[in-house]
Amino acid sequence: MSRESLTWLNQNTLIGFTAKRGTAWHYRASHQGDEPNHYPGPIPVADVKRRLFHWQPVEGTVETSYLTEDGVTRLTDPTRKTIIRPDTGQILGIFKQGFQIHEYNRWLVDHIETILDDDLAIGSAGLLRGGALAWVQVELPDTCTTPEGVAFRPFLSAATSLDGSLSSTYQTGAQLIVCDNTLSAALASANARRVKIRHSRRSLARIVDVRDALGIIHQAADNFAAEVQQLCRVEVSNSHWRAFLDQHVPLPQERERGRTLAETKRLALTRLWTQDERVAPWHGTAFGVLQTVNTYTHHGQIVRGAVRAERNMHRMITGDVDDLDLTTVQTLEKVLNRSILGKAA
Structure with a gap:
């Protein structure tokens, strides 16, 4: 990223x-x-x-050079090619010739x-x-x-x-x-x-x-x-929420940095679940749980190696949001010991 x-x-x-x-x-x-x-x-x-x-991407060759006792040696790899953005000169990728x-x-x-x-x-x-x-x-x-x-x-x-x-x-x-x-x-x-x-x-x-x-x-x-x-029809009590947290963000036994990070994340999620206006209308439902986790991931989770806006855009266009929401629902189903979303025909 x-x-x-x-x-x-x-x-x-x-x-x-x-x-x-x-x-x-x-x-x-x-x-x-x-x-x-x-x-x-x-x-x-x-x-x-x-x-x-x-701009139109263009293909280039793959060439390299290295220094030996006899001087500089140059090599070209005919099995590979580069993809270049010509207006900036940036090499965007190196691939085998079959890349389309x-x-x-x-x-x-x-x-x-x-x-x-x-x-x-x-x-x-x-x-x-x-x-x-x-x-x-x-x-x-x-x-x-x-x-x-x-x-x-x-x-x-x-x-x-x-x-x-x-x-x-x-x-x-x-x-x-x-x-x-x-x-x-x-x-x-x-x-x-x-x-x-x-x-x-x-x-x-x-x-x-x-x-x-x-x-x-x-x-x-x-x-x-x-x-x-369907999600709004499924009731989630406070005890269910605590059990969900134990599954979604388990606390390590060791009193080290990992436990502190987990505790901080659990507090942030619980604050969203109980107090935030972006979740409040659906508090006490499975949709509220989904909205809590999704909102935390979009707006509260620590982002490394990118600005938050870029990470959220990347999640949307790659389909990672589907995996995020599905994992949340599956975890909640384990806690409730029931299926939440029936499959539409």
Whole structure:
């Protein structure tokens, strides 16, 4: 994980629909440069291409040199190649010759553009790691609100990389308005899909899989609303919460730094569970537990090697949020000794 600066995030990420959801965590007017990165409404496709994806990655050779008693020896490896960002000269990755570049305009913008209409628009897009990682996120323009009072925006994100860290990935999720958290929209659905396409020569033949996947964003809203309803119906007592903590953040027996860190984390989680307005409406329910853990991870957990905004963006586009929420639900199911989320047909 790179150490993206606030200046980078303000100039290399675009945030839409701010009139409805407010500014992003990283927003700093003084770091915006010549053009603000926040849009009151949807982000125009042309702006994504112009501001973020105006450059084309190129391939280079792999050469090296080393010093011996006979002088300098130079070698070239014909089995490998570099991927270079030409406008900055940065080497983004070194790969075997079979690595297939998934160029951002084609794999992110062009595929996403096929589903944009009056009901779907670009809500965010950006570059991380000097341009080695990129995403485009499509959202419904209007906020959805469940009967339980959970306001959210369903999305479909398309992401890929030029450093080999991420296959081209298309998946759904939900952004909560109350805290700007990203939650999974796939926990309760047997049909929810995450499409991943590797950077191989055969990858171009799988474009049809992408086109099929892009039709699921409307279903994501229904999936998430169903999750919320089921989770809010499950009661979680204070004793259940303490038992959940024992499973989620066990206390080491040794009185050393590890125990102190665990105790600090448990106190922070309990404070969210009992006092925080981002959790309070659903206190005493399984959704409240999910919201507590998710909020702590997004806004309270110690972040090393990156700024918090970058870590949260990375979690969203790689699908780590699905793993986070699923682990939370599975731990709570063990404590309650019952299934929480039935699988939708």
